[in-house]
Amino acid sequence: MIMNFEYVLLIILLPLLSFLITGLTGMKYKPIWSGIIGTVSLGLSFSLSWFTAIKYFFAYGKIDAQGVLGDTFLKLTPWNINWLQLSPTLHIDMGIMLDPISVMMLVVVTTVSLMAHIYSIGYMKGEDGFVRFFSFLSLFSFSMLGLVVATNLFQMYIFWELVGVSSYLLIGYYYQKPSAVSASKKAFIVTRFADLGFLVGILILSYFTQTFDFKELVSPEGPVLGHPITAMFMGTSVLVWSMILIFMGGAGKSAMFPLHIWLPDAMEGPTPVSALIHAATMVVAGVYLVARLIPVYAIQAPAALEVVGYVGAFSSLFAAIIATTQFDIKRVLAFSTMSQIGYMMVGLGMSGYGGHEGLGYMASMFHLFTHAMFKALLFLAAGAIIHAVHSNVMNEMGGLRKYLPITHITFLIATLTIAGVPGLSAFFSKDEILVAAYHHNKFIYYIQLFVAGLTAFYMFRLYFRVFWNTEPHYHHTPHESPLTMTIPLMFLAFMAIFSGYIPFHDLVTSDGKALETHAEYIVMIPAILVGFIGIGMAWVMYKKETDIPDKISQSLRGIYTTIYHKFYIDEVYMFITHRILFRGISQPIAWFDKHVIDGTLDGMGKTTELVSDRIKGLQSGQLQKYAFVFVTGVIILLLSVLYFAA
């Protein structure tokens, strides 16, 4: 049956299969086979996803169970099984839900993942853990796909944890390198802490609604929208609290301030991992989570949505400022990712539900899509650069355009895209976010406009420093990467240019109905202008080696150092964990346990020994002594009897 979507299960299971095969038997044959198995299975998932997207958006997405064509994209559930019955009403399901955003995410995840797979065959060639790498990459793809098709909040949480662990394993890929080990640990623990908020949020929400199911949660007659929860906690509705807590989980995964500290360190992982997990897919899971629950946020918990908007806006500004001072090219890109995800959060924060109110939602999803393509491209290109010069630091680069022509062109395309140059994809998506902000919150709008300029500046700073500027002395002449690496670059460059022309306003909207959008020049023109100002400033300062950057950093020494050290947030965390949690709580507990609790018990033992030691002298084995005590006892007894009788 052509309307049938059951095969979507294959999209998810193929990577799982590949993980199991390569993970369990990968050591038995040549490493390259693991790469091939992984890539082929992802390739199949990729084809099926695109097929599903076309089928869903252009043929069957609006046809309901009775076969009637409506004007709204429906939420289809081709698979759903009851995985664990918690209580008579509450059960955890595992299933597949297709709606515009999940179908879009299927495409994003499989596309970027396939590109990362192909690229890795070249990039990871000859590495010790080649098999392990591909195995984990498959595990990640499986988890991420399971997350996006989740039918319920709890399934999402399950896969949420699984993507977290895949990320941990891949960041720590170079496990003999202490920095990679601590980076992976940091990433896992910070996101775990955020996930505690997520979990408590789910606990509260499920207590009041007795359901995890997305369809029920967002249905107008459902337990949230149909019967508003009236319970209050500290002057605010518990629903708002639970939605803020759930967003905390999203903020952790999406590296929003103040839970962002793991993302820059996560760049210790191999570059394809950074491209796939820490740029295009896993880090947008938080955005996806909020988008998934947008009706609840917009209708019943607007205060929580406001938090989303402000956190997003602040993070995007914060990250963009730091990005202007960093020298490690992957870290610049990491902060850029954080900043761009901030944009997406702003889009959601500025959104309502339904009709034109939902513009921010559409814009956010649009930006998620375009960002995935151009940011994955930037990372993969950065990988090609690192591959060529064997360094991450831009001081050791320069003039690379001559040596790496394909990388150069594709990187330039991506940089132009992120800078918001008209005609390229991010121009359209970023513009929609700005429009939404402009209509909702002028303050945030101005912040985002400024960030747009900063983005153009720091990205072109990176571009000019790497591909122009002064050429350092290279030990080996840098050379262009093999085809396995450049083909993904070219494909993604194509996507970065043209994905802006996908009619998102028809396809991915908050309520599933098509949305009319029109160009608002009052927003568009300033955005273009700040973009060009940013590019211009970077041109002046970095195209050739000048002393302007040094002069600026000299004159603003204190501020510059603060920014360069990422506002010392890491140090704050170090203080909290090491000084307070480890030395302040853990060490005293260990002491208390050993000396007080155990001491008491040992004390009891010692006392018993002592007492027995004192009284054991009585049992001396000497007959005279016994006889003496016996006779004395009898006499005392006799005397007392006589005394009392008298």
Add this chain to the structure above:
Amino acid sequence: MDFLSLFVIIPTITVFAIAVSKNYQQTRLIAAVGMGIQLILSIVLLFSYMALRKAGNTEEMLYAHSYMWFPALNIKYSIGVDGIAVAMIVLTSVIVFAGVFASWISVEKWQKEFFIFLILLATGVFGFFISLDMFTMFLFYELAVLPMYILIGIWGSGRKEYGAMKLTLMLMGGSALLLFGIIGIYYNSFDTFGNHTFDIIEISHNNLPLNVQLFFYPFIFVGFGVLGALFPLHTWSPDGHASAPTAVSMLHAGVLMKLGGYGILRVAMFLLPEAAQTTAWIFIILATIGVVYGAFGVIWQKDLKYINAYSSVSHVGLITFGLLMMNTTAMDGAVIQMISHGLMTALFFALIGMIYGRTHTRDITQMGGLMKVIPFLAVCYVIGGLASLGLPGFSGFVAEMTIFFGAFQHADAFRTVATILVASSIVVAAVYILRVIGILLFGPIKNAHFEELKDATWYERVSTVTLILAITIIGVAPFWLSDMIQVSLSPIVARLTSVF
């Protein structure tokens, strides 16, 4: 001859067979075969139990039999199982099986005696789980606890006399309380003929007077609580485990500590429901402290066994916590946690023993980079670690989530706050587990001798793979287990909730 008694008879036969074995090879082969049969038998029991339930058998206890043993006091050998007992029996046989393989070469002296005491201990545990009569239950309980002293005292390491003495004395203290509580219940209960009885099912048909319940409940709860590492009576666990030989640690932390939780469920709560409800708050506070305290306590430890012992205190605290929430969901989670923690901790102790056998140290600061030299064991350790920090796909996650969601079904602020505190332990768990993994397995190799270490042998693989498989099966497909437990919990929950 009834089916359930086989679970006591087969280990007993194995013990006798070992006694006449000629050398180490024969001894361990007999032990492996005996425990292999036991494992198969327990899986048969599991499936036939599920088939009977599916066929519509709604009796509280299946395969029930009762033989008069000492008529003067109305003591019976009375046996029967429900889903909880079946699950625990399967758990025990998996762990004993894995434990035998973990001791394949590591026992250095008196191997025959070692296996005799080990399997005697297992006999006690199996007997405990099939018993429905408090007296025989107590008898088997003692049978399980006593060999521990000899096993640690003779085959242990480090401060073994101290550890063995401490463990035994504390557990014996618990037994004393328990015995007092059991006799108290006996003298206040009547069966259908008006005689005093030890029979759990018969006692449960009547309600004991409230003052009797309130008086004896703390004795039984604390008595079993000592074995369940209830704060602040947990300190036997780190010292005892640190000096115990591998298989003993596995069996002890894996199964014996669960006797505590099982006893609380089956005796304390089932027979004294009103007292359980009234005093719940005290023990909820203790369990919550235990969970958080244990988790923080781990961070500062350096000895692998201490690390696992303290994390056990935290995880076992979750069992008590779940039971104390007294609704089907939370108690279901608690029983799954018993199984899950049993498997995980057995896996850890097995791996620690295997690593110690190679590096001759358990101090994590002395080790590093083991992933490179013993990848199989290291990967198993990582899997165990991930399971222990509650990663979906492994049993720990299912157990923890069920407990949290069950506990959160209560509307009162006290239980809500306790639940959130307990849930926060999963973050601390992530901290200490990843810290250990990072120091122990990753990073550069610290000691040049470690370069020559050999990876797992076949018997070590049997041991670890069995445990990992069990953890994964529950983690991926928990529904059958959860269903089986929930059905069996219903009489207990019904008694607990009928009180109010």
